[in-house]
Amino acid sequence: MAEGDIQPLRIGTRGSPLALAQAYETRKRLIENFPDLEAEGAIEICVLKTQGDMILDKSLMELGGKGLFTKELDTALLSDEVDICVHSMKDVPTWLPDGTVLPCNLPREDTNDAFIYKDDSVKRIEDIPDGSVIGTASLRRQAQLMAKNPTLKCVNFRGNVQTRLRKLDDGVVDATLLAIAGLKRMDMDGCATSILEWDEMLPAVAQGAIGIQCRDDDERSLKYLAALNHPETKACVDCERGFLEALDGNCKTPIAGQARIVDGKIMFRGLIAMPDGSKKFECESEGAIEEAAKIGREAGEGLKKEAGEEFFQRMVETSGQQVLGQITK
Known part of the structure; x- marks a missing residue:
C-alpha cells in the first residue's frame, strides 16, 4: 500500500436485505464514533454468500443447524479477507473459531x-x-x-x-x-x-441483537468495536447464550430464552419443548448483571436436570421427524 493510502476497514456481511441493513447500521455507528472513517474508501462492505443463503429448499435442521450463516464469514475473517463480521446474534453458534472474538453487541432492537x-x-x-x-x-x-x-x-x-x-x-x-x-x-x-x-x-436466544466479530489480535478493530459495544445488550445476550450453551442448543431443538435488565438486575426466562408442543419446561431466574452468563448457564443446567435425559433424547428424535416431515414452501 502506497504512503498516504487509506487502509479500509472491511466489513464482512451476508447479502440479504436485512444483513446489509445491519452492516450499514454498523458503518453509520463507526462513523459517528470515528469521524475519520467517513472519508471515501475508509470503510468497505464485503458481501459473502453462506451455505444457509444458498440452500433454501431444505430445513435448517437438515442442513445441520447453527453455523450455516456464519462459516463463510469465519473463514473470510481468519483469512484476512475482512476485518470485522456483522451477525444476527441468533445465528451465531455458542462457540467461536479459535483466533476470533465477539466483543461487541449494538443496542438491541425489540426482541419480540x-x-x-x-x-x-x-x-x-x-x-x-x-x-x-x-x-x-x-x-x-x-x-x-x-x-x-x-x-x-x-x-x-x-x-x-x-x-x-x-x-x-x-x-x-x-x-x-x-x-x-x-x-x-x-x-x-x-x-x-x-x-x-x-x-x-x-423469542429466540439473542433475537433482535447484532453482534460484531473480529480477530483476537486485531488491535485496530478491537478499538473500534469497544466504542460501539452496548454493555446492557451484551449482558443480556451473554446470559441467553449461557442458557443455550448449557442445553447444547441449536436449530435442531425448540429452545427459547430472553433476558432483560430490570431495576439493576438481570431477569431471565427460558423454555424448552417438544417440537409438537406436547410437553414443555419453563424457568425464571435473576441476579447481578456482572454474573449474566453464569445466571443463564445455571438456568439451562437446572432445566436440563428438571426435564431429564429421556426428555432431551425424545426431543432430538422428534425434532428430526417433525422437520423432515414438513412440506417445504
Whole structure:
C-alpha cells in the first residue's frame, strides 16, 4: 500500500436485505464514533454468500443447524479477507473459531416476534382457525404454536423477509411469524398484524441483537468495536447464550430464552419443548448483571436436570421427524 493510502476497514456481511441493513447500521455507528472513517474508501462492505443463503429448499435442521450463516464469514475473517463480521446474534453458534472474538453487541432492537396473518383478521395465536397452515422454519415457534393449538400445520418456510412475505401474499400459507427487529431495521414493521409478547411467544436466544466479530489480535478493530459495544445488550445476550450453551442448543431443538435488565438486575426466562408442543419446561431466574452468563448457564443446567435425559433424547428424535416431515414452501 502506497504512503498516504487509506487502509479500509472491511466489513464482512451476508447479502440479504436485512444483513446489509445491519452492516450499514454498523458503518453509520463507526462513523459517528470515528469521524475519520467517513472519508471515501475508509470503510468497505464485503458481501459473502453462506451455505444457509444458498440452500433454501431444505430445513435448517437438515442442513445441520447453527453455523450455516456464519462459516463463510469465519473463514473470510481468519483469512484476512475482512476485518470485522456483522451477525444476527441468533445465528451465531455458542462457540467461536479459535483466533476470533465477539466483543461487541449494538443496542438491541425489540426482541419480540411479529405475527402476520394473511388478511390481518386474526390478531392472536389463540384465534387462528383450526387446521391453518403456518409458515416457519423455526422449531421454537412451531412448538409454542402447537402447544396452543395442535391442529395447526407448520411448514418449512425459508428465504429472506421479502420472499416469505411474498409467499404469504400468494396464499402459500395462512400466517407466518418473523422477528419484529428485522422488520423494523428495514422499515417494514407496518406489515405486522400484531406483536407477540413473551407470554404468547417467547423469542429466540439473542433475537433482535447484532453482534460484531473480529480477530483476537486485531488491535485496530478491537478499538473500534469497544466504542460501539452496548454493555446492557451484551449482558443480556451473554446470559441467553449461557442458557443455550448449557442445553447444547441449536436449530435442531425448540429452545427459547430472553433476558432483560430490570431495576439493576438481570431477569431471565427460558423454555424448552417438544417440537409438537406436547410437553414443555419453563424457568425464571435473576441476579447481578456482572454474573449474566453464569445466571443463564445455571438456568439451562437446572432445566436440563428438571426435564431429564429421556426428555432431551425424545426431543432430538422428534425434532428430526417433525422437520423432515414438513412440506417445504
